[in-house]
Amino acid sequence: MKIIVIGATGTIGSNIVRKLEEQHEVIRVGSKSGDYQLDLTSPEEIEKMYKSIDNIDAVVSATGSASFKKLEEMTPELNTVAVQSKLLGQINLVLIGQHYLNANGSFTLTTGVMMDDPIVHGSSAAMANAGVASFVKSAAIELKNGIRINSVSPTIVEESLSKYGAFFDGFNPVPVDRVSNAYIKSIAGAQTGQNYTVY
Amino acid sequence: MKIIVIGATGTIGSNIVRKLEEQHEVIRVGSKSGDYQLDLTSPEEIEKMYKSIDNIDAVVSATGSASFKKLEEMTPELNTVAVQSKLLGQINLVLIGQHYLNANGSFTLTTGVMMDDPIVHGSSAAMANAGVASFVKSAAIELKNGIRINSVSPTIVEESLSKYGAFFDGFNPVPVDRVSNAYIKSIAGAQTGQNYTVY
Numbered sequence: 001m002k003i004i005v006i007g008a009t010g011t012i013g014s015n016i017v018r019k020l021e022e023q024h025e026v027i028r029v030g031s032k033s034g035d036y037q038l039d040l041t042s043p044e045e046i047e048k049m050y051k052s053i054d055n056i057d058a059v060v061s062a063t064g065s066a067s068f069k070k071l072e073e074m075t076p077e078l079n080t081v082a083v084q085s086k087l088l089g090q091i092n093l094v095l096i097g098q099h100y101l102n103a104n105g106s107f108t109l110t111t112g113v114m115m116d117d118p119i120v121h122g123s124s125a126a127m128a129n130a131g132v133a134s135f136v137k138s139a140a141i142e143l144k145n146g147i148r149i150n151s152v153s154p155t156i157v158e159e160s161l162s163k164y165g166a167f168f169d170g171f172n173p174v175p176v177d178r179v180s181n182a183y184i185k186s187i188a189g190a191q192t193g194q195n196y197t198v199y
Numbered sequence: 200m201k202i203i204v205i206g207a208t209g210t211i212g213s214n215i216v217r218k219l220e221e222q223h224e225v226i227r228v229g230s231k232s233g234d235y236q237l238d239l240t241s242p243e244e245i246e247k248m249y250k251s252i253d254n255i256d257a258v259v260s261a262t263g264s265a266s267f268k269k270l271e272e273m274t275p276e277l278n279t280v281a282v283q284s285k286l287l288g289q290i291n292l293v294l295i296g297q298h299y300l301n302a303n304g305s306f307t308l309t310t311g312v313m314m315d316d317p318i319v320h321g322s323s324a325a326m327a328n329a330g331v332a333s334f335v336k337s338a339a340i341e342l343k344n345g346i347r348i349n350s351v352s353p354t355i356v357e358e359s360l361s362k363y364g365a366f367f368d369g370f371n372p373v374p375v376d377r378v379s380n381a382y383i384k385s386i387a388g389a390q391t392g393q394n395y396t397v398y
Contacts, residue, residue, distance in 0.1 A: 043275040071341035072298075076242040076291045083282060091326065092275045099271075118337035118392075127290065130333030131326040138317035138325035142270035193317075 002055055003027070003187065006093070007063025008034045011159050012110070015180045016062055020187075027053055031063075040064070040089035043096060050100040058106045058187045059097055061090045066125035068167065079124045086110075086128035091135050094149060104146040108186040109136060113155040113199055119167050129153065133195040140193030148192035152182040155199045174198055201254055202226070202386065205292070206262025207233045210358050211309070214375045215261055215382050226252055230262075239263070239288035242295060249299040257305045257386045258296055260289045265324040267366070278323045285309075285327035290334050293348060303345040307385040308335060312354040312398055318366050328352065332394040339392030347391035351381040354398045373397055 001024045007013040008028035020026050028034035029049070036053065039045045040063060050056070064086030067078040090109045097107065114122035115129035136151045143149060156168040157176040165173075182196040200223045206212040207227035219225050227233035228248070235252065238244045239262060249255070263285030266277040289308045296306065313321035314328035335350045342348060355367040356375040364372075381395040 071294075071338055072343060074294055076287065076294055079287070079290065079294065083287065087326070087330065088275065088278070088282065091278065095270075095273055095275055095278065114337065115333040118333075118340050120341055123334055123337040123341065126337035127286070127330040127334040131286065131330030134314040134317075134329030135322055135326040138313065138322040139270055141317050142319055142322065144271060 001025070001057035001187070003058040003060060004029055004049075004053065004056055005060045005062065006030075006038060006040065007061060007110075010062055011157060012154065012176055012179055013060075013062035015176045016060060016183050019180050019184060040093075041084040043092050046092050046096050050097055055102060056097075056100065056105065057102050058108070059093055059101065060108045060183055060187070061093055062110050062183070064090055064110060064128065066128055068121040068125065070121060071123050074124060079127070082124040082128040086125065087131045090132050094135075094139060098143060098147065101145075101147055104148075106147065106187055107149040108183050109149070109151040111151045111153040111195060113153060113171070113197075115153070116197070117171070117199075121167060136195060137193045143192075148186075148190070150186040150191060150194045150196060152179065152186065153195055153197045153199075154179040154182075172199070200224070200256035200386070202257040202259060203228055203248075203252060203255055204259045204261065205229075205237060205239065206260060206309075209261055210356060211353065211375055211378055212259075212261035214379045215259060218379050218383060219386075239292075240283040242291050245291050245295050249296055254301060255296075255299065255304065256301050257307070258292055258300065259307045259382055259386070260292055261309050261382070263289055263309060263327065265327055267320040267324065269320060270322050273323060278326070281323040281327040285324065286330045289331050293334075293338060297342060297346065300344075300346055303347075305346065305386055306348040307382050308348070308350040310350045310352040310394060312352060312370070312396075314352070315396070316370070316398075320366060335394060336392045342391075347385075347389070349385040349390060349393045349395060351378065351385065352394055352396045352398075353378040353381075371398070
């Protein structure tokens with residue numbers, strides 16, 4: 001399969017790439033590095049990417065930004081970071097990509113544990129994550145040509161503890177390899193409309 | 200209590216107003232009618248409303264637009280209707296309103312059944328509804344001064360069957376009065392972080 005991985009340099013993305021490369025052709029997409037550069041917040045850039053890379057079987061998004069702020073400091077403006085990136089960036093990959101993907105292809109997007117198990121500073125990310133998860137569930141019943149869609153909801157991964165661990169005291173970290181397996185299951189399997197929680 | 204109801208002329212909003220008026224002072228807010236006019240998509244207008252109406256104990260939002268379109272016809276642009284109105288309009292009522300509401304006040308927002316039980320044409324609304332529900336769950340753990348927050352997720356109401364029934368074949372419609380009770384429970388009760396499903 002020919003698979004696009006967006007967010008290919010991240011902790012999760014780079015692990016997914018490593019596993020997929022054993023069997024598939026992987027196009028690594030990053031905001032500033034990789035085989036192709038993409039500004040996920042721009043629908044025009046997303047359209048351009050799909051026009052530039054042909055014959056795509058699967059799209060994996062392991063990216064998406066959000067502002068982490070106390071609720072009392074969260075403003076409509078700060079909240080738009082998650083809206084434009086984690087929420088709409090990922091959804092636009094599907095709205096636009098549905099017209100380009102090969103038949104029987106798949107989309108796999110990324111949500112996150114805080115939508116189910118809220119953390120302080122996490123309200124904006126929770127909003128974006130849940131919006132993506134329900135969009136996935138709904139889009140799955142309408143996608144044509146056998147195209148499937150799932151999302152993966154990781155908890156904090158062991159490899160990110162030094163960076164983000166303070167937000168997740170008391171959460172049970174998981175090895176990034178377990179998270180990557182959920183993406184592989186989405187791509188290689190036959191399920192659609194699922195949100196795979198890796199908690 | 201002094202209670203703002205946004206979307207006061209809608210099928211659900213007008214029923215909530217009728218029930219609340221028996222015991223409370225209600226400020227009816229609409230886009231074009233009511234005691235106060237508000238463009239929910241404008242954070243500046245929301246801030247102006249909170250500056251204009253003092254001593255608020257509860258905010259009820261029974262409003263929010265979304266584009267209903269087949270997924271293959273849904274575009275990033277059409278999707279922004281739900282983002283700006285149902286999702287961010289409602290969330291901005293909280294982000295801004297948290298600094299104005301009376302102590303021990305409450306916010307009650309509106310989600311909807313299609314986030315749990317998807318319908319054709321409903322992917323954009325599903326996204327917005329779930330984003331609101333998870334924001335509510337997360338915001339609840341951070342709101343100060345005893346301020347609470349819940350959402351209500353109605354299914355199709357009997358009173359709207361002639362208008363929207365075709366989208367909801369096979370769903371069990373509920374009387375609008377049952378939906379209104381969920382808002383009353385949110386305002387009068389002590390729970391927070393809940394999404395009351397009325398299915």
